[in-house]
Amino acid sequence: MVxxxxxxxxxxLMPVSIVLAFLxxxxxxxxGETSRILYFHVPVAWVAVLAFVISGISSLLYLWDRNNRFFILELKAYHAARMGLVFCVITVITGSMWAKASWGSYWNWDPRQSSIMVLFLIYVAYFSLYSAMRENSRRDVLASAYLVFAMVTVPFLVFVIPRIYPSLHPDPIINAQRKIxxxxxxxxxxxFSMISFTLFFLYLYTLQLRAAILQRRIEERHHEKL
Amino acid sequence: MKNYRYIIILALLVFIFLLSPVMATVPSHDTPSVTSGMETVSPVLDGNGASRESALYTVLAVVMVIWLGIAAYVFYLHITISRLEKKIDES
Structure with missing residues (x-):
């Protein structure tokens, strides 16, 4: 029902947000008019952070939960990290488009651009690690431990570093003066846009998890038959 | 499948309902409002004004088409996964 x-x-909500953003x-x-990308760039960045936090928390619970009280935590962590990476790429793309319109160049090595790129590389490394340990029985444990450490870097890379160094980036919405x-x-x-993108993420995330559970069930049945 | 039809119809109705007051109050952009920081401005009202407005509508249309494509695909995935779940539960 939920x-x-x-x-x-x-x-x-999504079409409503699009119409509101443009009209x-x-x-x-x-x-000027280029500022309208704000309604897509900021929510996508927010969703990326949310996905990374979900993957970190799921990993933490997976490592903590020795009696398997929670269901498919390792899958939840993996899929959240995957979606976070996708949204991180979209954030970089929309940010570069905005940078081109505002600063005249797609990439300026601005602190915020650099920090999001570092974050992107951290999660790319996670997927390299995950796929490299395909045959390892402790893959889920090691990958979860990595995701916990990756989550710890998120607040520094997204909220702290861009505020310490001088940046071309517009003043963050949640700024030092705590004034919007x-x-x-x-x-x-x-x-509106933030809510729409959050729901979009939750919807896609649930779909991915459902597909992953299905895959697992089919594999289990296949093994039972053998 | 019937439920999905109701959801689509309901979604369309709510969409129209939500947008109707908004569209009625679409700012004419003739007078800028004054706030600090990210202030609003009236759009360029020179010779390029009309073309800029039409460009905005073009971008809106493109974004809407992309959105419809994504929504249709996601909806298709949703139905496919639901069907598979049902099939596995029954077997």
Whole structure:
């Protein structure tokens, strides 16, 4: 029931967010019409962080849960990290497009660009590790331990480093003054967009998990028959 | 399958319902509102104004088409997975 509700809300909210972003929200000063990418870039970045945190927490629970009280935690961690990586790539792409429009170049080695690239590489390394240990019986444990350490780096790379070094990046929405310097219409559109993308992530994540569970069930049946 | 049809119809109705007041209050962009930081501005009202507006609608249309493609594919995946789950449960 909850799943159907999330699905229905997602199918409605996303087009509403798109229309709000293009037709209702006013363009920002200086940045002009290019600022509309904000309603896609920021939510996608938020979803990437959310996915990485989910993968880290699932891994932590997997390592802690010796009696297998929780179900498919290692799969949850793996798929969350995979989705986080996809959203991280989309964040880099949308950010580069915005950088080209605002700063004249796709890549400027800005602290925020560099930190997201480091984060991207950390998770690429996770997938290399995961696929390299295909035959290893302790793969899930080692991969989970790696994901926990990867999660620890997320707050530093996303929230701390870009705030320490001078950056070309627009002032973060959650800034040092704890003040949102934004037009109310823009704020509302951004909130709508954040909710839509979060639901989109949850929906895709659930679909992936369902497919993974199905695969596992089919494999188990196959082994039983043999 | 019938449930999905109801969901689509409901989603469309809610979509229209949610957007109708918004579309009625779409700002004309004639007067800029004043706030600090990310302030709003009126769009360029020179000779390029109309073409910029039409470009905005073009981008909106492209994004909407992409979104519809993604939504249709995700919905197809959802149905396929549900069908497979049912099949495995029955067997």
């Amino acid at each position: 799943y159907t509700l999330i699905m229905s809300i997602f199918y409605v 209702w929200a006013p363009p920002a000063e200086i940045l 310097n934004m037009d109310p219409a823009m704020q509302l559109t951004l909130i």
